[in-house]
Amino acid sequence: xxxxxxxxxxxxxxxxxxxxxxxxxxxxxxxxxxxxxxxxxxxxxxxxxxxxxxxxxxxxxxxxxxxxxxxxxxxxxxxxxxxxxxxxxxxxxxxxxxxxxxxxxxxxxxxxxxxxxxxxxxxxxxxxxxxxxxxxxxxxxxxxxxxxxxxxxxxxxxxxxxxxxxxxxxxxxxxxxxxxxxxxxxxxxxxxxxxxxxxxxxxxxxxxxxxxxxxxxxxxxxxxxxxxxxxxxxxxxxxxxxxxxxxxxxxxxxxxxxxxxxxxxxxxxxxxxxxxxxxxxxxxxxxxxxxxxxxxxxxxxxxxxxxxxxxxxxxxxxxxxxxxxxxxxxxxxxxxxxxxxxxxxxxxxxxxxxxxxxxxxxxxxxxxxxxxxxxxxxxxxxxxxxxxxxxxxxxxxxxxxxxxxxxxxxxxxxxxxxxxxxxxxxxxxxxxxxxxxxxxxxxxxxxxxxxxxxxxxxxxxxxxxxxxxxxxxxxxxxxxxxxxxxxxxxxxxxxxxxxxxxxxxxxxxxxxxxxxxxxxxxxxxxxxxxxxxxxxxxxxxxxxxxxxxxxxxxxxxxxxxxxxxxxxxxxxxxxxxxxxxxxxxxxxxxxxxxxxxxxxxxxxxxxxxxxxxxxxxxxxxxxxxxxxxxxxxxxxxxxxxxxxxxxxx
Numbered sequence: 001x002x003x004x005x006x007x008x009x010x011x012x013x014x015x016x017x018x019x020x021x022x023x024x025x026x027x028x029x030x031x032x033x034x035x036x037x038x039x040x041x042x043x044x045x046x047x048x049x050x051x052x053x054x055x056x057x058x059x060x061x062x063x064x065x066x067x068x069x070x071x072x073x074x075x076x077x078x079x080x081x082x083x084x085x086x087x088x089x090x091x092x093x094x095x096x097x098x099x100x101x102x103x104x105x106x107x108x109x110x111x112x113x114x115x116x117x118x119x120x121x122x123x124x125x126x127x128x129x130x131x132x133x134x135x136x137x138x139x140x141x142x143x144x145x146x147x148x149x150x151x152x153x154x155x156x157x158x159x160x161x162x163x164x165x166x167x168x169x170x171x172x173x174x175x176x177x178x179x180x181x182x183x184x185x186x187x188x189x190x191x192x193x194x195x196x197x198x199x200x201x202x203x204x205x206x207x208x209x210x211x212x213x214x215x216x217x218x219x220x221x222x223x224x225x226x227x228x229x230x231x232x233x234x235x236x237x238x239x240x241x242x243x244x245x246x247x248x249x250x251x252x253x254x255x256x257x258x259x260x261x262x263x264x265x266x267x268x269x270x271x272x273x274x275x276x277x278x279x280x281x282x283x284x285x286x287x288x289x290x291x292x293x294x295x296x297x298x299x300x301x302x303x304x305x306x307x308x309x310x311x312x313x314x315x316x317x318x319x320x321x322x323x324x325x326x327x328x329x330x331x332x333x334x335x336x337x338x339x340x341x342x343x344x345x346x347x348x349x350x351x352x353x354x355x356x357x358x359x360x361x362x363x364x365x366x367x368x369x370x371x372x373x374x375x376x377x378x379x380x381x382x383x384x385x386x387x388x389x390x391x392x393x394x395x396x397x398x399x400x401x402x403x404x405x406x407x408x409x410x411x412x413x414x415x416x417x418x419x420x421x422x423x424x425x426x427x428x429x430x431x432x433x434x435x436x437x438x439x440x441x442x443x444x445x446x447x448x449x450x451x452x453x454x455x456x457x458x459x460x461x462x463x464x465x466x467x468x469x470x471x472x473x474x475x476x477x478x479x480x481x482x483x484x485x486x487x488x489x490x491x492x493x494x495x496x497x498x499x500x501x502x503x504x505x506x507x508x509x510x511x512x513x514x515x516x517x518x519x520x521x522x523x524x525x526x527x528x529x530x531x532x533x534x535x536x537x538x539x540x541x542x543x544x545x546x547x548x549x550x551x552x553x554x555x556x557x558x559x560x561x562x563x564x565x566x567x568x569x570x571x572x573x574x575x576x577x578x579x580x581x582x583x584x585x586x587x588x589x590x591x592x593x594x595x596x597x598x599x600x601x602x603x604x605x606x607x608x609x610x611x612x613x614x615x616x617x618x619x620x621x622x623x624x625x626x627x628x629x630x631x632x633x634x635x636x637x638x639x640x641x642x643x644x645x646x647x648x649x
Contacts, residue, residue, distance in 0.1 A: 001032050003096050004048055004056045008039035008063040009082045016040040017617045018557065019062045019085030021624035026089035032097070039067065040617065058096035060085070069104055077104035086558070125234075132192035132233055133325055137423055139183045145422055145434060146177030152433040184332055185213035185226055189233035196237025197244065200257045204240055204265035208232030211273045218278030226329035228281045232269060235277075240265040300414050304341045308410030308448075311345040312403045315384045315391060328423035336419030336436060341410040343382070343435070344418065344444045346425030348409045349402035350379030350386030351445070352452025359453060362462045366606050382426025394460065401456035409448025416440035498574065498615055500649030502642065505576040508533055510638040510645075514581040514598070522585055523547070523564060526577045526600040534572070535602060541570035542602065556589030560633075561623050563616065565601035575602045576615070578641065580633070597623070597632060615648075622648045 007019040020036040027034025037048045048071075053059070058076035061067050062085025069077065078092060078101045085092065095101055154170020156163055164171045189209025193201035211217045212228030224231070243261050252260070310323035324346075327339035354376025357369045364372065368390070378386030391398045419436030422429050427445065435441045498504055511529055516522035523546055531539050545566030549555065556562045577600045584594025599619060622628055628647070635641045 001057050001097065002052075002055055003027060003032050003034055003058050003060065003093060004052055005034065005036040005060040005062060005085070006039060006048070006067050007036060007082060007085055008065050008067055015064070015082045015086065015557070015620075017620045018624055019082050019089075021621045022086055022089040023060065023062065023092070025624065026093055030090060030093055030097075032093055034093075039063070039065075058101055060092050060096065062086075062092070072104050075104055076101040128192050128195040128234065128237065129230065129325075131195035132188040132190070132230070135191040136184055136188040137328070139180050139187055143177045143180030143184070145432060146173055146180065147421055149433060150174040150177065181332055182213070184328075185223075185229035186210045188226065189229040189236065192230065192233025193236035193240065196234070197240035200244065200261040201237045201240040201265065203262040204236035204269050205233050207266045208236045208269035208273060211270055212278065212281070215278070215282055217274050218282065220279060220282035224273075224278055224281040225333060226325070227284065228273070228278065231277060231281060232273060235272065236265055236269045239268050301411050303338075304410040304414035305407045307338070307342055308345040308407035309403050311342060311384065311410075312349050312406035313399065315349055315388050315402075320384060324423070327420075331421060331423060336421050337414060337417055339420040339423065340418035340435065340437075340441070341413045343420040343425035343429055344413040344441060344448065345406035345410040346382050346384050347379045347427065347445055348406045348448035348452055349384050350375040352379075352402060352405050352449045353387045353390045353398065353456065354379060355449055356453040356456050360457045363457050363460045380426055381428050382424050384425075390456075397459040398456055401452050401459065404455055405448040405450075405452030407448075408451045409444045412444035412447055413441065416444060418444060500646065501576060501615055501619060502646050502648075504574045504615065505578060505642075505645065506533075507638045507642045509575060509577040510641050511578070512580045512635060512638060512641055514579045514585075516581070516585065519550075519585060519587050519595075520547075522579065522581060522595075522598060523600070526564075526579050526598065529577045529579075530575060530600070530602055533575070535575045536570055537572060538570040542566055542568050544568075545570070546600070554588040556587030556595050557620070557623075558589045558593055559623070559629065560584065560593050560596040561629075562587045562589070562595035562598045563601065563619065564598070565603070565616070567603040567605055569605040571602045571604045573604060576600065576619075577602070578645065580635075580641075582633070597629065618648050 005020070005023045007016050007023070009015040009019075016038050017040065020038045024034050024036050035048065035052055036046060038045045050071075053071055053075065056075060058078065059072050061069070061077065061079045062082050063079075064082045069079075076096060076099070078095055080092060150164055150170040150173040154164050154168050154173070156165065164174055186206045186209035189212065190202050190206035193205025193208075209229045209232045212224040212232045215223035240261055243264055244256075248256060248260075307323045307327070310319040313319050323342060327342040330336075330338040354372045354374075357364045357372030358376075361369055371390070375386035375390070387398070387402055391402070417437055418441045420429055420434060420441075421436075422432075422434040424434075427442070429435055430438050430441050509529060511525070514522055514525055516525045523543065527536070527539050527543055527546070530536050530542070536542050545568040546564050549566055550564065554562075555564045579598045579600070581594075581596050581598065584596045585598075587595035587598075589595060601616060628644075632641065632644055635644060
């Protein structure tokens with residue numbers, strides 16, 4: 001028999017893993033194949049696969065928070081609290097074995113179904129267009145970089161600009177780049193059609209896109225460009241979709257997708273473009289290109305403002321993609337300045353927010369300052385999405401700041417004739433030689449970044465230091481900025497990686513004969529041990545953090561265990577102090593037992609990462625072993641206890 005389980009608690013620390021450990025152990029003892037997924041603070045671990053669920057005889061959800069049941073449709077499902085998973089794992093498993101559990105009637109969608117539902121929520125026109133754009137972009141990047149490299153390394157300055165000699169090796173590289181560019185519109189059209197009508201739409205779409213790009217079919221010198229390609233793609237997709245719905249004899253059905261549909265679809269799209277659509281669209285596109293090329297002064301500034309704003313407003317969303325697509329299409333038409341302004345605007349939001357966190361740390365939490373480093377790096381590579389975490393947390397201040405910054409940079413770039421020959425942005429394209437007027441590219445980007453950084457810092461207020469103290473219900477401890485700065489003056493040790501309990505405890509942090517008669521007495525005793533080992537700056541402040549956590553919910557986990565914990569600026573470096581009260585102390589534990597094994601975890605407020613959460617997870621798992629608890633209760637010296645605690649890893 002195979003039984004699955006999912007364990008979770010509100011913040012996902014101790015109880016999540018205690019329940020998982022007990023269920024796994026009970027399953028092993030009862031001869032049941034058991035797999036437990038934990039949805040803890042570190043994320044989902046030991047995730048249940050579709051195959052696991054399909055083969056399972058029943059599922060147990062032991063959780064105090066909402067766990068999605070969709071994937072368990074059609075299976076025997078038992079839903080209980082996490083405490084039942086800790087205390088009565090065998091009883092829960094026996095219910096599954098006895099079939100004393102009802103079948104969950106919900107649907108059990110496959111991964112593909114989930115993806116399809118997500119796609120259906122999107123605007124279909126936008127989805128089809130973005131499918132074409134995603135396949136088109138590599139051709140533009142390859143073409144632009146090859147041409148840029150060939151001009152940089154093999155070009156000669158002439159009165160007409162940089163030219164590559166016809167007999168040069170670099171002329172061949174330029175030709176390869178031009179060949180890559182020539183695929184841009186056909187690929188765009190082909191994969192728009194593919195998105196609409198699946199594989200049968202690909203050939204008509206690509207053929208229609210080729211005709212759209214080659215004006216000789218309908219008497220135009222320039223062709224219908226990317227606008228024609230988009231029209232060809234949608235036309236091919238919906239024409240093929242209509243043909244697929246035609247009922248045909250069964251004998252013909254097998255060859256419809258590979259012969260009749262592509263041929264008929266290509267004829268309809270091709271002839272429609274040659275005789276009806278091509279020339280009018282080419283005229284519109286030629287007029288648009290001429291208008292853009294002729295933009296000077298005020299009109300160019302207006303265009304740069306619009307494009308810069310679109311790039312920043314949703315950081316990789318629909319507005320961003322439309323502006324990007326427009327700039328990429330202009331590259332193929334030989335207008336590089338549009339993409340130049342866009343390339344500058346692309347990098348300003350993430351670099352600007354990164355700079356903002358560097359120059360005024362009082363405005364940001366520690367986690368935001370760490371995110372700022374990543375954001376800055378992403379901006380160097382032209383990834384606008386690096387600013388999203390900041391915008392999501394504080395949209396009213398961040399979004400206006402990045403929009404104004406991107407607009408400013410785009411205007412400076414446009415007025416300085418910055419050009420970009422590659423459909424990408426950020427300093428990386430300038431380093432690779434794809435940018436005309438590199439100096440002004442960096443000047444424009446720097447101006448936009450500074451505008452964003454100073455504007456957002458002007459709008460934001462100094463933050464209180466709000467951090468979560470690890471615990472099943474969490475706790476927010478708020479300190480005023482001035483107090484935080486004062487505490488920050490305390491010496492901080494270099495963070496070290498924690499992989500086992502004894503990384504942050506020593507024999508000196510162990511007391512096997514606690515004297516305190518009450519919970520608060522024991523807390524004071526353990527805090528004094530931390531202070532004597534120079535772990536704390538202030539006993540009073542750290543005790544406040546511990547008591548605040550206890551007031552949220554007891555850290556008495558049951559089975560004679562308590563794990564009080566606190567995160568505070570009064571802590572110099574992570575540590576665990578272990579104390580033993582052999583006759584027990586009332587800790588208001590969930591199962592009513594007195595606490596005999598007490599582990600106090602102390603974590604600095606500015607500690608990054610989740611390694612201390614991992615220690616709590618490891619500790620919770622190990623303490624579920626009854627033999628381990630008995631051995632720990634029977635130790636006679638600190639050294640014996642320390643040696644035993646080395647197993648917690």
